[in-house]
Amino acid sequence: AQKVTQAQTEISVVEKEDVTLDCVYETRDTTYYLFWYKQPPSGELVFLIRRNSFDEQNEISGRYSWNFQKSTSSFNFTITASQVVDSAVYFCALSEEEANFGNEKLTFGTGTRLTIIP
């Protein structure tokens, strides 16, 4: 069974500090996908990134970067020079590959509430 663990329930940092959100996953599949979603106070889940299990290359997008390490089953998310607008709940999620257009539902972690203090 697949499982995603986000051990950090809440994090608060002062604006402009860097912050890393941890995500550890469990799966028996060799082909799977990892995601990060942002849920701002408005409530709508916003897609941030997708990674497949065969691509361990780290990715950077502006102030956001992601570190995928299969050896530790982790997919961590770092925000550099944090801003107040980054305040939100961040979810890490996993889906396993299914044949024949099968259900590749997302299994979510419990989320990390990030507060950026101005």
Next chain:
Amino acid sequence: GAGVSQSPSNKVTEKGKDVELRCDPISGHTALYWYRQSLGQGLEFLIYFQGNSAPDKSGLPSDRFSAERTGGSVSTLTIQRTQQEDSAVYLCASSLVPGGAYEQYFGPGTRLTVT
């Protein structure tokens, strides 16, 4: 283009009443998912539709929950004889095709409160 839309945005109902929640996926998206977000359970999968295939109902918590998708587009989630534990935000998501290679786009959700 338009994103996933859901209605109503908020619903308050009395225990024992039936409710219907609606989802309009992004046009052309063949895969549709319903999730529930509650304080005690986090974000959990409910049901999955893909084209004209039989839905995957494995996440529905009880037989009071059902869903349909008409014409491969709009979906309705029905909860019969609502209970207080059904109070949650119900989220709908769609993707272009099923599979993790395509991200799921989420609607704003329907906040259901059962009194």
